[in-house]
Amino acid sequence: MRIAVIPGDGIGPEVVHAALPALDLLNHELGLGLSYDVFGWGADEWLATGVGLPEGALDMLRSEYTAVFLGALGDPRVPDMAHGREILLGLRRGLDLYVNHRPNQLPDGLVDIYRENTQGLYVGVGGTVPQGGGVGVAVDQCVYTRQTVENFVRYCLDRIAAQGGRKVTLVHKANAVPHTGRLWQEVFREELSRHPGLTGTDEYVDAFCYHFVRTPMRYEAVLAPNLFGDIISDIGAALMGGLGLAASASICPETGFGLFEPVHGSAPDIAGTHRANPYAAVMTLVLLLDHLGHRAAAAALRDSLDQAARTDATTPDLGGNGSTEEFMVAVLDRLPMA
Ligand code: NAI
Ligand code: MG
Numbered sequence: 001m002r003i004a005v006i007p008g009d010g011i012g013p014e015v016v017h018a019a020l021p022a023l024d025l026l027n028h029e030l031g032l033g034l035s036y037d038v039f040g041w042g043a044d045e046w047l048a049t050g051v052g053l054p055e056g057a058l059d060m061l062r063s064e065y066t067a068v069f070l071g072a073l074g075d076p077r078v079p080d081m082a083h084g085r086e087i088l089l090g091l092r093r094g095l096d097l098y099v100n101h102r103p104n105q106l107p108d109g110l111v112d113i114y115r116e117n118t119q120g121l122y123v124g125v126g127g128t129v130p131q132g133g134g135v136g137v138a139v140d141q142c143v144y145t146r147q148t149v150e151n152f153v154r155y156c157l158d159r160i161a162a163q164g165g166r167k168v169t170l171v172h173k174a175n176a177v178p179h180t181g182r183l184w185q186e187v188f189r190e191e192l193s194r195h196p197g198l199t200g201t202d203e204y205v206d207a208f209c210y211h212f213v214r215t216p217m218r219y220e221a222v223l224a225p226n227l228f229g230d231i232i233s234d235i236g237a238a239l240m241g242g243l244g245l246a247a248s249a250s251i252c253p254e255t256g257f258g259l260f261e262p263v264h265g266s267a268p269d270i271a272g273t274h275r276a277n278p279y280a281a282v283m284t285l286v287l288l289l290d291h292l293g294h295r296a297a298a299a300a301l302r303d304s305l306d307q308a309a310r311t312d313a314t315t316p317d318l319g320g321n322g323s324t325e326e327f328m329v330a331v332l333d334r335l336p337m338a
Helices: 012-028 043-049 057-064 083-094 146-162 178-192 203-215 226-240 279-291 296-307 324-333
Strands: 002-008 037-038 069-070 097-105 109-115 126-131 134-140 169-170 197-204 220-222 245-252 258-262
Touching: 002 012, 002 178, 012 069, 012 169, 012 279, 012 296, 012 324, 057 083, 069 083, 069 134, 069 279, 097 226, 109 146, 109 169, 109 226, 134 178, 169 178, 169 203, 169 226, 169 279, 197 203, 197 226, 203 226, 220 226, 245 279, 258 279, 279 296, 296 324
Parallel strands: 002 037, 002 069, 069 258, 109 220, 169 197, 169 220
Antiparallel strands: 097 109, 097 245, 126 134, 245 258
């Protein structure tokens, strides 16, 4: 299986190149049969050529690769993140990666957040009516098709049930945003009826935020439309202990294609200082290995990562004195085959 590696900008290449030796080692020792190619898409290429996602890139990825491992995009020289939007949104929409999964490993347990990644308020339907020199009226429409909601909810519930989960919470705001809210509630109820082992509840997103911060272990698995999912995922990252820890997977269940990336951005404030925490990037590889069916490799990497995170080799964001590279030495040393 082939993986396309996109290191990107800022600390993206730092954490990606720090994490890849772990993949190399597992691949070699466990005979996983993985190979990867590195693509230099990002700010430098954009500034030099005006190209973010090259023509034909989506077809190439679809036909020759199973997954993308991406670092981060974002560069102060491209103030509106135009290249990042072209690449990231291009991949998410072009490859129909409509399920975004973020596992939140909290002090007392795991809370999985699943966010619908392609529709809702992010469809870009709307416009403005001018007034004076500015905007008088602004409209952004929230659009959901039953097909997308069904596909999303079905995939998530099947997966949660297969992993032995018991409790699922749907987050919505059906009291104030009634039309899409009703569609989500309706589909959620229908799909739940196929899973007698799962108990479903639904909560207004504002109440959810309150409870998630105060008592996160109320939740096991959470399903959310695009905008609510975006917001609650960042609360999850904060509860985990910071952006340096959070990883995400964007999946197209029909093709099995996945885009795996840390949640953090390119962190230009610390780029080049060896302080970037590679934990999220390594955790991203854990998700990637798991998705490709290499469960033992994923578990081994995850164990060594968690052990390394309990040493003083952690990077400054976690209170340690380690550099990106020193933390990775601690991870690699703890892999069983090292
Ligand atoms: P950011 O996530 O890059 O940084 C926020 C803060 O967290 C900074 O103080 C940074 O130093 C720290 N931080 C982030 N990752 C870290 C890590 N691995 N280790 C240690 N500290 C870490 O978000 P920010 O500053 O809002 O955005 C910077 C650039 O990244 C912007 O251009 C933004 O558009 C882009 N961005 C890209 C994303 C992506 O590629 N998916 C996601 C978020 C932002
Ligand atoms: Mg976000």
